[in-house]
Structures are given as structure tokens and as C-alpha cells.
Amino acid sequence: MGWLFFLHFFLLSLMARAPCTDAWGKEGHYMVCKIAEQYLTKRASNAVLDLLPPAAEGELASVCSWADQVRFRYRWASPLHYANTPGVCNFKYSRDCHNSRDELDMCVVGAINNYTTQLLNYKDSSNGYNLTESIMFLAHFMGDVHQPLHVAFEADEGGNTIDVRWYRRKSNLHHVWDVNMIETAMRDFYERDVNVMIESIEKNITDGWSDEVSQWKACNGDSVTCADKYASESIKLACDYAYKDVDEGSTLEDDYFFSRLPVVEKRIAQGGVRLAALLNRIFSKKVGGNLKFVE
Numbered sequence: 001m002g003w004l005f006f007l008h009f010f011l012l013s014l015m016a017r018a019p020c021t022d023a024w025g026k027e028g029h030y031m032v033c034k035i036a037e038q039y040l041t042k043r044a045s046n047a048v049l050d051l052l053p054p055a056a057e058g059e060l061a062s063v064c065s066w067a068d069q070v071r072f073r074y075r076w077a078s079p080l081h082y083a084n085t086p087g088v089c090n091f092k093y094s095r096d097c098h099n100s101r102d103e104l105d106m107c108v109v110g111a112i113n114n115y116t117t118q119l120l121n122y123k124d125s126s127n128g129y130n131l132t133e134s135i136m137f138l139a140h141f142m143g144d145v146h147q148p149l150h151v152a153f154e155a156d157e158g159g160n161t162i163d164v165r166w167y168r169r170k171s172n173l174h175h176v177w178d179v180n181m182i183e184t185a186m187r188d189f190y191e192r193d194v195n196v197m198i199e200s201i202e203k204n205i206t207d208g209w210s211d212e213v214s215q216w217k218a219c220n221g222d223s224v225t226c227a228d229k230y231a232s233e234s235i236k237l238a239c240d241y242a243y244k245d246v247d248e249g250s251t252l253e254d255d256y257f258f259s260r261l262p263v264v265e266k267r268i269a270q271g272g273v274r275l276a277a278l279l280n281r282i283f284s285k286k287v288g289g290n291l292k293f294v295e
């Protein structure tokens with residue numbers, strides 16, 4: 001171990017800080033995880049600290065883009081960042097959660113369920129999983145599932161093939177939602193400082209959205225993670241907001257920005273609150289050997 005071990009995590013940390021262009025951008029994931037950190041129970045927070053790589057220096061948010069940086073090394077994981085529907089505005093697990101080889105569970109919802117199941121073995125030291133990677137994947141995919149265009153139409157690859165202009169710059173619709181809207185919001189409203197944007201979103205969680213937050217966290221019934229629900233919300237938002245009034249070659253500017261930014265901010269808030277709720281459930285005492293949780 002020793003050197004190689006250290007080198008491994010040093011490289012991970014470099015990758016975690018590199019720019020990213022193909023998911024909620026680095027800022028989006030950072031915000032989701034930074035918000036989540038605020039809502040962790042002591043017990044969950046300790047477990048997260050125990051599992052994080054040393055390079056994270058105790059900060060979950062610092063490794064939340066790691067999964068994007070290993071996309072080429074872990075090719076099998078590439079389809080785990082999203083789910084596609086056949087051009088319809090609803091998500092069905094059995095129809096939509098597969099990779100291009102039709103292997104079931106290989107989508108963002110399946111990945112969230114899978115890494116949750118792995119982390120439920122935290123106390124079993126012979127579990128055989130790399131739970132450091134599991135938690136970094138889980139934190140990332142909980143962000144992705146909340147980006148509306150990560151659960152979107154197969155034909156346009158979640159908006160990736162729809163070329164648009166973001167104000168005067170060339171972009172594509174997917175990139176507008178991953179990066180451009182967040183960048184423009186930070187420049188125009190948040191002093192170019194991600195922490196100012198996080199503070200504003202957190203203020204909305206405790207003020208404007210406070211009535212809704214317990215609903216966001218609610219996860220009952222047979223589902224362990226409720227990731228199906230988050231994916232269903234995303235494709236609905238993709239249809240109602242992301243794709244709406246957009247064609248190939250459209251120029252998107254103030255009208256689009258001002259009407260869609262509230263959706264972006266709310267999804268980041270929901271991603272953070274729900275990531276924390278999920279980690280709190282995972283690391284709480286669970287009932288028997290099944291996957292039902294008690295808070």
C-alpha cells in the first residue's frame with residue numbers, strides 16, 4: 001500500500017478538481033453535496049468521514065464530481081449517469097433502466113439502488129465492496145438524477161444533440177442545464193462565488209420551500225431510495241421546462257433563463273436534501289436483514 005495508495009488518492013483528488021462538462025457541472029454537484037453535508041445526522045456524518053478518501057479532507061462535496069472524472073476509466077459506469085425514455089414524458093424502470101446492451105439496472109436509478117445496497121453493508125467488514133467508491137458514486141448519481149435532462153429522450157441524448165446558443169455562445173441544450181445556467185446565475189446574482197449561491201439556496205430551503213421539504217424527503221413503501229420518483233420528476237421537468245419552446249438552433253436568453261433558473265435551483269436543493277436523507281437512512285439502525293428503514 002503506502003505510496004501507491006497515496007498516489008491513487010492524490011490522482012483522485014486532482015480529477016475531482018478538474019473541470020467537467022458532461023453532468024451537472026462541477027458546481028452543480030458541489031452544491032448538491034455541500035447542501036447535503038448540512039443535513040447529515042451525527043451518525044451518518046461519522047460514517048461518511050470514515051469512508052471518504054484522505055484527499056477529500058473530510059469534505060464530501062470535494063469528491064462529488066469524481067464519478068465524471070473516471071468515466072473513461074470505468075466505461076461500464078458511463079450509462080449510470082442518466083436514463084433515457086423513448087420520447088415519452090414518464091419514466092418506467094423496466095422499460096428505461098438499461099444500457100445500450102439492454103442490461104437491466106444499468107441506469108442512474110439502478111445505480112443509486114445498487115450503491116445504496118452496498119453501503120448498507122458498512123458494518124460488515126467482510127462485505128468485499130469498495131465503499132469509498134460506493135459513496136462517491138452514490139453522492140454523484142443523486143445529483144445527476146435531479147438534473148432534468150439526465151432523465152430525458154434517447155433520440156437527442158438528453159438534449160446533447162440539440163445545438164443552441166446560450167446568449168451569444170454556442171452550446172447544446174444539455175450543457176445549458178449542466179453548466180451554462182449555473183455559470184450565468186453565479187456571474188449575475190452570486191458574486192461569482194459558489195458559496196454565495198449555496199447560501200441563497202439554503203435560505204430558500206429554510207424559508208420559501210420549508211413547507212415542501214418534508215415531502216421531498218418522504219420515501220415510503222417498498223422503494224429503498226425512491227430514486228424512481230426523482231427520475232419521474234426529472235423527465236416531467238425536462239418536458240415542461242427544458243425542452244419546451246426549444247428547437248435545434250434556438251437562441252436561449254433572458255426569457256428562458258429567468259423562467260428555468262428557479263427549476264435548476266430547486267432541483268439542486270432537492271438533490272442535497274434527499275442525498276442527506278438517504279445517507280441518514282443508510283447509516284441509521286435498520287430493521288432486521290431486509291431493506292426497510294427506520295429514521
Ligand SMILES: [Zn+2]
Binds near residue numbers: 022024081
Ligand atoms: Zn454524472
